[in-house]
Amino acid sequence: MKSRHLSKDRASTSGRAVRRWIGALLTILLVELLLAGVEHRGGTALRAELDSKLEPVGAWALFVLTNRDRAEALGADEIAALVSSGNPLLREWIFTTNPSRLVRPRQQERLLEQLEDPGSAARARFYFDHGIHKTPWLSLAELDGYLETLDD
Amino acid sequence: MVAAALLLSLATLVKEVALGVLPLALILIVARTRNCRPAMRLGLVALFALSCSVVLTPWTLRNYEVYDRFVPAGATLGKNMYMGLNDDYRNLDYPRRMQAEIRRANAGVLAVRVGDAPEGWRSSTAVNVIDRSNENVDQGLAFARGHFGYVLRSRLKLLADWASPMSFFLRHYGLGRYSGPLDRPAVRRIAIVSALLLPMVVLLGSIPGLLSCIERHWIRWSLIGVTIYFLLAGSLLNASTRYRISIEPLLIVAAAGFLARIGQGAYRRSTVGLVSLGGGLILIGLWALNWLELTAFLGKIW
Numbered sequence: 001m002k003s004r005h006l007s008k009d010r011a012s013t014s015g016r017a018v019r020r021w022i023g024a025l026l027t028i029l030l031v032e033l034l035l036a037g038v039e040h041r042g043g044t045a046l047r048a049e050l051d052s053k054l055e056p057v058g059a060w061a062l063f064v065l066t067n068r069d070r071a072e073a074l075g076a077d078e079i080a081a082l083v084s085s086g087n088p089l090l091r092e093w094i095f096t097t098n099p100s101r102l103v104r105p106r107q108q109e110r111l112l113e114q115l116e117d118p119g120s121a122a123r124a125r126f127y128f129d130h131g132i133h134k135t136p137w138l139s140l141a142e143l144d145g146y147l148e149t150l151d152d
Numbered sequence: 153m154v155a156a157a158l159l160l161s162l163a164t165l166v167k168e169v170a171l172g173v174l175p176l177a178l179i180l181i182v183a184r185t186r187n188c189r190p191a192m193r194l195g196l197v198a199l200f201a202l203s204c205s206v207v208l209t210p211w212t213l214r215n216y217e218v219y220d221r222f223v224p225a226g227a228t229l230g231k232n233m234y235m236g237l238n239d240d241y242r243n244l245d246y247p248r249r250m251q252a253e254i255r256r257a258n259a260g261v262l263a264v265r266v267g268d269a270p271e272g273w274r275s276s277t278a279v280n281v282i283d284r285s286n287e288n289v290d291q292g293l294a295f296a297r298g299h300f301g302y303v304l305r306s307r308l309k310l311l312a313d314w315a316s317p318m319s320f321f322l323r324h325y326g327l328g329r330y331s332g333p334l335d336r337p338a339v340r341r342i343a344i345v346s347a348l349l350l351p352m353v354v355l356l357g358s359i360p361g362l363l364s365c366i367e368r369h370w371i372r373w374s375l376i377g378v379t380i381y382f383l384l385a386g387s388l389l390n391a392s393t394r395y396r397i398s399i400e401p402l403l404i405v406a407a408a409g410f411l412a413r414i415g416q417g418a419y420r421r422s423t424v425g426l427v428s429l430g431g432g433l434i435l436i437g438l439w440a441l442n443w444l445e446l447t448a449f450l451g452k453i454w
Contacts, residue, residue, distance in 0.1 A: 014192065015191070015192060015195065018192065018195040018196065018199055019195065021154060021199055022195065022198055022199055022202060025154075025199070025202040025203060025205075025206050026202065028206050029202065029205055029206055029209060032206070032209050032210055032213075033209070033213075036209075036210070036213040036217075039217075040213075040217060
């Protein structure tokens with residue numbers, strides 16, 4: 001009789017511990033989902049704003065600048081379209097951020113010929129801030145920051 | 153339980169191949185709690201699943217944001233299959249002056265792998281990297297089905313490299329790439345011979361050690377099951393002695409257990425003895441596959 005009561009106590013203690021842990025983990029999961037939702041809404045709004053700033057290339061340019069993996073699939077025509085879009089940030093990104101992986105040397109030579117202003121202030125700012133050999137891929141926040149500097 | 157789930161999930165974030173261990177662990181929990189009340193059993197399963205979810209959810213959500221696809225951990229399988237199932241021998245760290253001789257030494261094993269792969273194996277060009285990976289997986293499986301003999305022979309070389317006592321680092325040590333007190337020629341020779349013999353002893357001793365030193369069946373078969381899982385998952389990679397299954401500490405302990413109890417007669421049981429003998433013969437066969445490469449290399453650096 002006594003051992004059965006002890007087993008019941010032990011079982012209820014274990015059950016309480018499991019329920020507490022489940023409650024704690026569910027709370028953490030909920031917080032994660034809430035934060036992700038906030039980030040997603042913020043990212044969506046930021047993307048919409050950046051899309052308008054990056055017209056006419058728009059969402060495709062955002063693709064390029066925020067996701068290097070997708071950018072690997074760009075063809076020469078698409079790169080040329082980005083270069084000739086007139087947006088100096090896009091041009092600078094192609095030649096400084098990830099040139100060796102994305103754009104082959106021969107493509108770079110052809111595209112350089114299309115650049116109207118290779119000595120632009122945006123390029124100088126980009127080189128200075130990122131370093132000529134650094135190949136970051138920009139987060140949305142960094143992209144927004146650089147677009148603001150171009151508006152100055 | 154929570155700690156195990158958290159560690160497994162963290163391992164999955166490091167390498168997505170560990171993702172397959174999570175459902176295996178769930179099955180183990182269900183099997184081990186069969187004497188518990190249903191509510192407790194469900195609670196423990198939920199506890200494990202939630203612990204994994206807490207770790208994996210942020211990265212999964214990030215992946216959905218970036219790739220617009222459901223990716224719980226990573227997506228390197230497609231690329232690994234593309235490089236591993238149809239590519240040539242990959243111990244490219246041999247110096248140029250040795251590569252021709254090493255290839256000649258491996259000619260017999262690599263006869264169907266040297267040169268161009270059989271036609272039809274082309275990497276996907278999908279824009280979305282996740283779609284690209286998934287397409288490469290499908291193409292890889294189709295390639296394996298269509299060229300089964302070719303793939304099987306390349307897997308033998310892969311296993312031989314895994315079991316090889318000549319590791320990536322030992323090879324570089326033999327080439328004199330690490331400076332320091334161990335870099336003297338005489339010291340290097342002794343160290344290389346020891347470093348070749350000791351893994352062989354560990355691998356041979358770990359088979360009977362695993363089978364008889366771990367007394368609880370479910371622990372023993374869990375460890376063996378996880379090992380087999382990583383062996384199968386890693387079998388899609390390209391052959392290279394850079395890769396190891398991360399169970400070597402376990403094998404060292406198992407081999408030590410075998411050596412410590414060798415006089416106690418535990419290995420006279422027919423099952424353990426037969427399996428150990430069979431495993432030992434397989435290991436010796438794998439070493440034999442790499443024998444010419446090993447002797448060619450040692451001849452160059454001795």
